[in-house]
Amino acid sequence: MNSADNQDVLGHRLVSYVQRFPGVSFTFQQDTATIHASRSTNTWLEDNTVDSLGLSSRSLELNPMDNLWTILVHRIHADNRQFETVKDLQCGISKAWR
Known part of the structure; x- marks a missing residue:
């Protein structure tokens, strides 16, 4: 994109x-x-x-969206979790979002 x-x-x-x-x-x-x-x-x-x-792209700490993505990614991949399928990843994202 x-x-x-x-x-x-x-x-x-x-x-x-x-x-x-x-x-x-x-x-x-x-x-x-x-x-x-x-x-x-x-x-x-x-x-x-x-x-x-x-x-600014240099103001990451001021951007709540970037902070949200960081938190979400850390939750999704906690303990180095990897996903075998798209469905597994979708479930992981849903769980992390809650």
């Missing part, structure tokens, strides 16, 4: 979701993955009037 793919997903998912709540303001936040923090994605967000919490 690249920045253009990400913007396509945002266009199909985020915009349609926001349109379901007219008059409600929100702030959108992504993690600091390259495709999320790219100049073209930020331009796309501005062009589509999406208020986003702009965090």
